[in-house]
């Protein structure tokens with residue numbers, strides 16, 4: 001019997017997913033609705049899209065998520081300061 005090469009060993013996680021399905025864990029929380037997931041075995045990545053469904057985490061989605069995260073964080077920051085000084089001021093047009 002031949003000794004398994006490192007190349008063959010690297011294929012095992014993918015084979016595991018092929019037979020048993022991916023085992024995703026949340027790798028990043030973008031907003032309260034959007035999260036990024038990574039498969040524990042093959043490192044395949046998914047994200048929540050605008051329809052609330054899971055889709056492959058492509059570079060484009062990664063970009064969108066980075067933007068969403070920034071908007072989300074600045075919104076919650078603004079919300080915090082609003083509760084401190086909530087004045088009914090006429091906001092600029």
Ligand SMILES: [Zn+2]
Nearest residue numbers: 017022039042
């Ligand atoms: Zn997998």
